[in-house]
Amino acid sequence: MKILVPIKRVVDPYxxxxxxxxxxxxxxxxxxxxxxxxxEIAVEEAVRQREKxxxxxxxxxxxxxxxxxxxxxxxxxxxxxxxLLIESSxxxxxxxxxxxxxxxxxxxxxxxxxxGKQATDDDCNQAGQMLAALLDWPQATFASKLELSSSxxxxxxxxxTGEETLEFDLPGVVTTDLRLxxxxxxxxxxxxxxxxxxxxxxxxxxxxxxxxxxxxxEPPPARAPGRxxxxxxxxxxxxxxxxxxx
Amino acid sequence: MSRLLLVAFNASEVAQxxxxxxxxxxxxxxxxxxxxxxxxxxxxxxxxSNVTELxxxxxxxxSIGNSCSGYSHVAAxxxxxxxxxxxxxxxxxxxxxxxxxxxxxxxxIFKRPMVxxxxxxxxxVLASPVVLTVRPSGFTKPERRGESAVEQVSLTGEGRxxxxxxxxxxxxxPDLTQAKVVVSxxxxxxxxxxxxxxxxxxxxxxxxxxGATRAAVDSGIAPNELQVxxxxxxxxxxxxxxxxxxxxxxxxxxxxxxxxxxxxxKDPDAPIFEAADLGLVADLYDALPELQAKLRA
Ligand SMILES: Cc1cc2nc3c(=O)[nH]c(=O)nc-3n(C[C@H](O)[C@H](O)[C@H](O)COP(=O)(O)OP(=O)(O)OC[C@H]3O[C@@H](n4cnc5c(N)ncnc54)[C@H](O)[C@@H]3O)c2cc1C
Ligand SMILES: Nc1ncnc2c1ncn2[C@@H]1O[C@H](COP(=O)(O)O)[C@@H](O)[C@H]1O
Numbered sequence: 001m002k003i004l005v006p007i008k009r010v011v012d013p014y015x016x017x018x019x020x021x022x023x024x025x026x027x028x029x030x031x032x033x034x035x036x037x038x039x040e041i042a043v044e045e046a047v048r049q050r051e052k053x054x055x056x057x058x059x060x061x062x063x064x065x066x067x068x069x070x071x072x073x074x075x076x077x078x079x080x081x082x083x084l085l086i087e088s089s090x091x092x093x094x095x096x097x098x099x100x101x102x103x104x105x106x107x108x109x110x111x112x113x114x115x116g117k118q119a120t121d122d123d124c125n126q127a128g129q130m131l132a133a134l135l136d137w138p139q140a141t142f143a144s145k146l147e148l149s150s151s152x153x154x155x156x157x158x159x160x161t162g163e164e165t166l167e168f169d170l171p172g173v174v175t176t177d178l179r180l181x182x183x184x185x186x187x188x189x190x191x192x193x194x195x196x197x198x199x200x201x202x203x204x205x206x207x208x209x210x211x212x213x214x215x216x217x218e219p220p221p222a223r224a225p226g227r228x229x230x231x232x233x234x235x236x237x238x239x240x241x242x243x244x245x246x
Numbered sequence: 247m248s249r250l251l252l253v254a255f256n257a258s259e260v261a262q263x264x265x266x267x268x269x270x271x272x273x274x275x276x277x278x279x280x281x282x283x284x285x286x287x288x289x290x291x292x293x294x295s296n297v298t299e300l301x302x303x304x305x306x307x308x309s310i311g312n313s314c315s316g317y318s319h320v321a322a323x324x325x326x327x328x329x330x331x332x333x334x335x336x337x338x339x340x341x342x343x344x345x346x347x348x349x350x351x352x353x354x355i356f357k358r359p360m361v362x363x364x365x366x367x368x369x370x371v372l373a374s375p376v377v378l379t380v381r382p383s384g385f386t387k388p389e390r391r392g393e394s395a396v397e398q399v400s401l402t403g404e405g406r407x408x409x410x411x412x413x414x415x416x417x418x419x420p421d422l423t424q425a426k427v428v429v430s431x432x433x434x435x436x437x438x439x440x441x442x443x444x445x446x447x448x449x450x451x452x453x454x455x456x457g458a459t460r461a462a463v464d465s466g467i468a469p470n471e472l473q474v475x476x477x478x479x480x481x482x483x484x485x486x487x488x489x490x491x492x493x494x495x496x497x498x499x500x501x502x503x504x505x506x507x508x509x510x511x512k513d514p515d516a517p518i519f520e521a522a523d524l525g526l527v528a529d530l531y532d533a534l535p536e537l538q539a540k541l542r543a
Contacts (some may be wrong), residue, residue, distance in 0.1 A: 013496070017364045026365055038477075064440045098337060123346050123360050126333040129303065132383040133337035138304050138407040141330045144470070154410065155443045157471045160326045161414040162477075165270060166302055178460060178477065179470060184458075211342035213375040215355070217365040220502060228514075232536045235508070235526050239541070242523075244484035245452070 001150065002057045003046045004110035005080065006101055007039040009064055009071045010121040026217055029084075033233040035071045038116025040078075041176040044183040046114055047079035049148055057081050060107060061099055065089055069199065077186045077194035082107075085201045088208070094122070096208035098130030105135060105207035110171065113152065117142050117175040129174040138168035141197070142177040247448065248353065248404050250274035252320040253310055255300065257283040257321045262424075263286065264388035266321060266380045269436035270353060277399070288391030293399045300327075303355070304378055307334035308403025313422040314339055317375055320351065324379040324480065325423070336377035343377045344369055346480075346513050348384030357384075362476040363499035383482035385501045415469055419446075420455045424471065427454030428483045428504070430474055432491035434530065441467045444530065445489060450540045457481060475500035493518025 007130050011017055012032060015031035035043070043060060049058040060075040062068040072083035086100065105113060118125035132139035140155035144163065147154040154167045178207040229235045250272045252263045264287035267274045275291040276283065279300060283292055296468040314320050320335065322328035326345050331388065336343040349357035354371045356378065412446055422428060429452065431445035441462065444482055449456045457466035459474065460475060474481055476496040482503035489510045491497060501507060509522035510533050519525040526533060 011361070013362070013488045016495075019359050020363050024305040026361060042540075085308055092509050094333075094440070095337065095343065122478070123358075123362070123476065124343075125329045126336070126345060128342055129307075129330065129333035130337035130343075132306065133334045138302070138405065139334065140329075140407070141303070142326060158326065159412075159414075160471060161416075162412075162469065162471055165410040167410050177470075179464065211371070211376075212344065214367050215370050216368040218368075220359065220363055220366050223502070223507075223521060224523070226507070226519070226521070226525060227521065228525040228527065229393050232526065232528070232533055232540060235524060235533075235537065236540045238524050239334070239485065239506070240506065243504050243532075 002110040002232045003112045003114055004108055005042045005046050005060045006073055006115045006162050007060055007062050007075055008036040008090040008119045009033050009068045010119055011038045013037055013120045023216050036116050036119050037165040038176050040183045041180050042114045042116055044181050045146060065178050068177045073191055076197040083199040085199050087156055088203050088204050090208045091210055092208045093210040093212055095130055095211050096124035096131055097127045098134055101131045101205045102134040112170060113173045117177055132173040134183055138172040141164045141175040143174050144177055192242050248272050248318045251317040252276040253322040254278045255327050256280045260284050260384040262323050267386035267390050269385050285394045286390045287388055289394040290398045292394045293404050294396055295399050296400055302407035302409055303330045303334050304407050305403045305405025306331050308334050309401040310337040312402050319376055321378040321380050328379050332377050332379055339375055341375045341377045342371045342373040345379050347378045347380045362495045381480055392401035422455040422457055422479050422481060425483050427452040427485045428457050428481050429454055429487045430457035431457040431462055435492035437466050438467055448473050448534055451538050451542050459491055468515050488518055489519055489534055492516050
């Protein structure tokens, strides 16, 4: 069985970012870059599935510039078998990512695509569902538990009101949510040791045709400064004064 | 042709989407899953499906996609369900997609938060149709605009996904995303029982909903559907009370539209105080029961 895990390089989710002075882009100057947290959960899950079933091959893939090698190397250190860097300096929106992934899937023929539910930089939550549609594959998004057999997947997923369990015959697309697992910690020596694993650079099979374009980015509207109160009594009075309980 | 289709996964979402629809100023219809939708929003037609259980995303997206011809815009309320299904619809239609629209400048220019709400992006749509998930709190309250015609429709798409089981933890409390009051708790709540007693108790006194941080959900103190934030639910109550919550950017991303934010935290330097309108430095185990008693009085 082969699992393909698409991973995106994103700005460290704990870094403070703001608009650039010209208001055209997000300023991440000086920040670290990481594997998108949901994609890291996807890599971890693939590795755990392989621990149960040693016949699984794990391929990680990232679309972006040469710098994405850093995140692919980390995924290899976590346990992926080989990496594909789809090298491109263009802007890829989620529909373009999905179209490229669909072609890569046709070339690689994985049984399962396991990926993040959302990139924490663009917060789109689109690419996995779009990929599944383009391939006409079943999907289970926001997974909190994954059971694989040789021919099917059973997925517990988070919903607006609780949880549900879906089942489908492979191949299919699963996107991860926070509760699926807690990714292992990889120290630097682990990443260095994984340098001998194969990382292949390829040109994209599609040209990106973004369907949206960012015109401007602005800081969110500022909230009026608040104040501290000294006691519960003061708090009760202050809440009543705002009129929100009327 | 410019025309909007609203997709309402339950009847109440028609009214929630009406403000967006009226601001877009295009003629519009609504595809509604369930009975009892508002007939007075200005929608020309309500296409009502009586389906009792929504199929999984692959089949549902095909059904919705089959209903979208002739529309330049297709919009649903932002939710986990709509994100699951509508992104798939967008790909079937070859459409552009805008997730979490919170404002609009024109029928092709929308605003949406990115990077956990650290920035608001103005996004131009370069393709037609466009599929949107919409946060209703970003748009003006709709006006009454006359009766809609009702037509029954049946689902036409089939998928290959089987639903094995479903666990909806029904709650007597109001819907978190629509509640006027939300009380949320974080990591220091010891266990599910304590969380329910301390956070749930105050929420019930105020007739409000209960929310939680990722830390509280991850540690099993609160159920997953209560997670508020960048990757959970977005709330916009009149009053948001955060107890034992540090104020991470990911959590704040979900509560910025609250009118009044109250924070109770024992650390005077907790970042939540920078965003709170009213802050109380106190141990929540002392302050919340007292607050509950005094608000009840
Ligand atoms: C990809 C990603 C997505 C995420 N999505 C979300 C999301 O959607 N929602 C979300 O909430 N988080 C999210 N997070 C997690 C977020 O970064 C924080 O870790 C989390 O919000 C912290 O939760 P907390 O405030 O409960 O815990 P902590 O940060 O540990 O804060 C606990 C607070 O309680 C205070 N405290 C302790 N004891 C008491 C007491 N007795 N009385 C009063 N105060 C007390 C402490 O002073 C502290 O400030 C996400 C993280 C990542 C990486
Ligand atoms: N440039 C990229 N390279 C590889 N995978 C990506 C890329 N962009 C997005 N993805 C995948 O698509 C998921 C959803 O992204 P998004 O639709 O941008 O929120 C991510 O979690 C990744 O798994």
